[in-house]
Amino acid sequence: MDSVDKDKVTVIDATKIDTSKYKREVKREDDAASQLKSTGLLNTLVYAKDRAEKRDQNVILALVDQVVNWGRLCSIWPVTSGLACCAIEMMSMSMGHYDIARFGSEVFRATPRQSDLLFVAGTVSKRMAPRLKRLYEQMPEPKWVIAVGSCAISGGPFVDSYAVLTGVDKIIPVDIYVPGCPPRPEAWLYSMIQLRKLIKEEGVGITWGLDK
Amino acid sequence: MLTFVGVAFVFIALFLSRVVRPSAPSDVKSEIYECGEVTIGDTKFYHNLQYYMYAIAFLIFDVEMAFMYPWAVHFRNLGFIAFVEMFIFVGILVIGLIYLVKKEALKWTQ
Amino acid sequence: MIFENIYEIIAFILNSAGILQYMQSYSDALGISIAPKLIIILIETALLLVGVALMVMALTWMERKVLAHAQARLGPMITWYHGLLQPVIDGVKLLSKEDLMPKRADRWIYFIAPMIAFVPALLVFIPIPFGRDGAIISDLPMGILYVMAVSAISPIGILIGGWASDNKYSLLGALRAVAQDISYEIPMVLTVIGIVLITGSLSLQDIVLFQDKIWFVFLQPLGFIIFLVAAVAEMARIPFDLHESESEFVAGFFTEYSGMKFAFFFLAEYAHLFSIAAIMTTLYFGGWHGPMIPMIPPIITSIGWFTLKVLVIIFFTMWLRATVPRVRVDQILDIGWKVMIPLALFNVFITGLLVAGGVL
Numbered sequence: 296m297d298s299v300d301k302d303k304v305t306v307i308d309a310t311k312i313d314t315s316k317y318k319r320e321v322k323r324e325d326d327a328a329s330q331l332k333s334t335g336l337l338n339t340l341v342y343a344k345d346r347a348e349k350r351d352q353n354v355i356l357a358l359v360d361q362v363v364n365w366g367r368l369c370s371i372w373p374v375t376s377g378l379a380c381c382a383i384e385m386m387s388m389s390m391g392h393y394d395i396a397r398f399g400s401e402v403f404r405a406t407p408r409q410s411d412l413l414f415v416a417g418t419v420s421k422r423m424a425p426r427l428k429r430l431y432e433q434m435p436e437p438k439w440v441i442a443v444g445s446c447a448i449s450g451g452p453f454v455d456s457y458a459v460l461t462g463v464d465k466i467i468p469v470d471i472y473v474p475g476c477p478p479r480p481e482a483w484l485y486s487m488i489q490l491r492k493l494i495k496e497e498g499v500g501i502t503w504g505l506d507k
Numbered sequence: 508m509l510t511f512v513g514v515a516f517v518f519i520a521l522f523l524s525r526v527v528r529p530s531a532p533s534d535v536k537s538e539i540y541e542c543g544e545v546t547i548g549d550t551k552f553y554h555n556l557q558y559y560m561y562a563i564a565f566l567i568f569d570v571e572m573a574f575m576y577p578w579a580v581h582f583r584n585l586g587f588i589a590f591v592e593m594f595i596f597v598g599i600l601v602i603g604l605i606y607l608v609k610k611e612a613l614k615w616t617q
Numbered sequence: 618m619i620f621e622n623i624y625e626i627i628a629f630i631l632n633s634a635g636i637l638q639y640m641q642s643y644s645d646a647l648g649i650s651i652a653p654k655l656i657i658i659l660i661e662t663a664l665l666l667v668g669v670a671l672m673v674m675a676l677t678w679m680e681r682k683v684l685a686h687a688q689a690r691l692g693p694m695i696t697w698y699h700g701l702l703q704p705v706i707d708g709v710k711l712l713s714k715e716d717l718m719p720k721r722a723d724r725w726i727y728f729i730a731p732m733i734a735f736v737p738a739l740l741v742f743i744p745i746p747f748g749r750d751g752a753i754i755s756d757l758p759m760g761i762l763y764v765m766a767v768s769a770i771s772p773i774g775i776l777i778g779g780w781a782s783d784n785k786y787s788l789l790g791a792l793r794a795v796a797q798d799i800s801y802e803i804p805m806v807l808t809v810i811g812i813v814l815i816t817g818s819l820s821l822q823d824i825v826l827f828q829d830k831i832w833f834v835f836l837q838p839l840g841f842i843i844f845l846v847a848a849v850a851e852m853a854r855i856p857f858d859l860h861e862s863e864s865e866f867v868a869g870f871f872t873e874y875s876g877m878k879f880a881f882f883f884l885a886e887y888a889h890l891f892s893i894a895a896i897m898t899t900l901y902f903g904g905w906h907g908p909m910i911p912m913i914p915p916i917i918t919s920i921g922w923f924t925l926k927v928l929v930i931i932f933f934t935m936w937l938r939a940t941v942p943r944v945r946v947d948q949i950l951d952i953g954w955k956v957m958i959p960l961a962l963f964n965v966f967i968t969g970l971l972v973a974g975g976v977l
Contacts, residue, residue: 366709369696375863391689396681399693399703406540406868408717408875411710426543432535435875436715512662517732521877523712537720539784540872550721550783558792561950565799568958572806575965576762579813587973594969597962604958613954615947 368494370399374410379417381444381477388480407434418446419460431467442469445476560612620751627657673887674704687939716876726781731881734774738888740767746822748905748919760821772798782873790866797859800953805847807961808840811968825904832903840964841901852890855938894930902926
């Protein structure tokens, strides 16, 4: 430090720097708010014609399909089930500040018969696996699974353990994976938004009773 | 009439649901949900006798109330003597209630 | 114009529109002179059904919003303005949800249980006066007794629902729910006797007209408190929610119900909430009485006052749910039998003494 000539040091005035060239262009379409808007009723109805053409379906049927899908994506009721520490984050997600209720999903039903979504939140031990599978199989038909946390995805830190299942997708189909140990509530909410997109896009809609 | 409309409403809604809903029954799904465990034994097991005691006590007091309604409607015409008579009747029932409580018939865990 | 009930109002409207005469002549020509009468009754019942359904939907939305704001959350936000369409969406979802029937369930009873729970909750509204000048389906002379009798049917729906689904949790939940219902039925009906002693009439219209000057809350303060506690228990709201005891029996008596059948239990619960709040308004808060606003027809103003009072009571119960913890099952039944019934009898005693002494 001593060798530096103090006369040659130029003091930079921070206020004079032009910061505008460092600003990043944010793409508005990709952020969460606009994705939410794209799942509204009007948008869903407009999308119906598009889908009818794509799937070679009657427009009226596609319309009903869209309405039903819209109903499903706005009221996803999860099961009250948590396997390990990730479930604590689930609680924090449903409380104030994060508030899953904005998506109409705060109705945690205690029985799988009345719920649509299963959060696999935490380590799936080999003892628990048959129970979890049974729980999933007893949910009525339109049902989705979100695997939360690295334990549920792949076994996480317990991957070498003799007692832990390496990934819940070995026993039940998983729609969305949320990595993290545990994932922050924002990540859970983002997974909810992705699930809404998935339900909107998916062609399942309704299996017609009259078609069967 | 309202009964018919109400029942018809339920039937229409159930039929609509039958048209719209998916159906994919399976063996595991149509078993009983008991927190993920396999059910053991029959559901028609022996219950706590306590429910029966409450039902009997309810029956006694319900009949008492059915007696009290006509009395209450004509109370102004009957005068003070009706008041005394009714409360002799109610007094006997209150003694019965005290007896039930003393005998611990209305206690939840025996 | 003074009307007796809604039937006459509809007949008057149809008459002045000129439809009734046409209908009458047409049905006379066909030889079924009862047809116009039936059509008017159908319109009447449809009006009631739609009104109750709308109210119930509004209540589910209100419940979620009130709870959310009590916990510093926002509640449903993304479905239209502040989530107002949320009940409709829930309906659409439950309609398109798979409807399960357990293998060993008693099929016929399992199917009929939601109906038995739902229809009495509608029937309760027949003798309740919604407003003045005949906004009432039928002014039964046995009004209050009828209401109590009909609302006592829905525990049967609960019991057979729990029995038929062949689940241990449902069965125990149903038994407990019915034990609670019948325990609180007694103090509730006993306090009503205090009111009947003062008015000397069972008709709800007479009871409302009696409260022209002073409401029964002020004449019967003890009775009101007992009725309030018993009503909260009958509605199965949170301090006394044995019906949906989530911490003990998975979801109470409707553990096995899914899809539309569950929706009907849900609707019945909220219709019951509405009906008991309406009875409480009628008995203790002067029914449709309230300052009349000039320029607006009194029938509309009075219905507005009635709705306002009902909503205030329902808001109170939701507030209670957000504030108070649950009561254990033995404590619930102890309160019912050892505190409420003696207090209710004491209330009848005091009221009888005052009426016989000529004070009231």
